[in-house]
Amino acid sequence: MEVSNHSTVKEFILLGFSIAPHLQILFFAIFLIAYLLVLAENIIIIVTVWTNCNLHSPMYFFLSNLSFLEIWYVTVTLPKTMLSFVSVTKQISFMGCMTQLYFFLSLGNTECLLLAVMPYDRYVAICKPFHYSTIMRHTVCFYLTMGCWLTGFLISGCKVFFISQLTYCGPNIINHFFCDVSPLLNLSCTNMERAVLMDFVAAIFILLMPLSVVILSYIYIIFTVFHISSAHGCQKAFSTCASHLIVVIVFYATSIFIYLRPKTLPVHDTNKIMSALYAVVVPLFNPIIYCLRNQEIKDSLQKILFRKRVSMQKY
Template sequence: MLLATPYTLQLLVEEFILLGFPATPHLQILFFALFLMAYVIVLAENTVIILAIWTSYSLHTPMYFFLSNLSFLEIWYVTVTVPRTMLSFVSQRKHISFVGCMTQLYFFLGLGNTECLLLAVMAYDRYVAICKPFHYSVIISHSVCVYLTTGSWLSGFFISACKVYFISQITYCGPNIIHHFFCDVSPLLNLACTDTERAAHIDFVAALFILLIPLLVVILSYAYIIFTVLHISSVRTCQKAFSTCATHLIVVIVFYATSIFIYVRPKALPDHNANTIVSTFYAVVVPVFNPIIYCLRNQEIKDALRKTLLSKRFSLQKRQHL
């Protein structure tokens, strides 16, 4: 819907139409099933990881504290976009209000920003554990873990608020069709009917800050880790150190590669299918595989999951006998 105001001769957009994935009704049902399956998998995987960490005393360490935060974040990360997208597959109504669009953008960017910072914190944690093992408990204490985690969440959402504020101040006067399945920065900037240079530059600078600075922390942390590990004479110790870092490094590479491609650009991306495909990859596909990567390559989590499942199975058998 377009709303006329007495302050402007233009029509202001009151709501947007999320075009999503234009396809035949049969393909819409298929997309609905795929997104539903991905959403359920992400919820189940991350819930299991959180429960395993909480119920296993051996996993009450800083590394798994950060991992449980990351799993909690992943649940909300997909919840911000996927349910709304699934609804559009089975409903003729694809509208989203202006306020709803900005709210979705705020939470999506805030969670994405927080993930960047958490990944950097986890890299720093691995650096201290491997390069300064005798001082690990002092440097990465419980209070430090809480401060680093809280700071990541607050900083991520503060930067998101700054970006969304300037994007929301742009005049949108039609058309109001977003060629995307959720409200994202580039599709919105492409719809603006006034100069978007200021908002685009602020978004670019904020993306540089929130992506490249944490990435620099990750690179420096792993540079020191590699240097330290190469000077360790024990082959078994080297393998254990690299195995511990490998899962985190895989997640970092995939996350940053897609995020930098989309967000670290001085201008908005044009509307094309490649943008939607890449967005689907980092907004849906990556969260599905992140917990699998962490679990399959982490023996401690696998052992904790096995113990949790066995204890639940034993309790169920005991109840049946009673």
């Protein structure tokens, strides 16, 4: 990813959250706890899926990929944000800012695509159960996942390339807690039409197209479920989709609010709160939502804890 070398600004200052000095340590502790919880929750899901043969299915393969992604998703922004609460200097280099932007957008793009692949898997399982093992083969799941990762990183590379080619003459103060698209475009002192157009087109592709797949998948799922005669079967079908639907609604709603608005609008505290929602709160609650509503994962966790308790009693 080639970065512009004609910008007069060599570093940016991240303002972060406007809070009283005596609350800095408190917010540092809150973000640190949230970060550690996200790491612990997602590592538990990954270990649970990969150590239980009963969970070696496409649905849990995609879920473990989502957990792996969210570990890095929060790592891109939270450590730097936490450091700003306890440090006087809030600078980030031009290259560091572009690198943070690239990985944050890449992982966000990949999550959008993975959240579209997961309901497609549920659509095949519920609407075409007799062909499920044929359609969702291991190789198909692998290629779908790799396609999500490669597409997410490629589209982000194009967006960041255009943003990095803009000239930043000053001021260099970013009214945000991490390097994001809108704050950077607001600081540019050159024509940014191409960068704005590229960002808008990419946002439509990466947000609206996967969202269309999600909506269509659930339309077919709901139509099929209503034709299931068994009340138990109907309840089971809905329970497998409900947790994913909650995650999708929260993630896409906040992402569309931030990334499909005009990019030259000034960044207010509302934007930072919404960004904190999808950058911190959503990754924090995603594993909880999936685990609490998924009986198979709860059973597997209980088995792991039981085996550990038995092995400790032996010693």
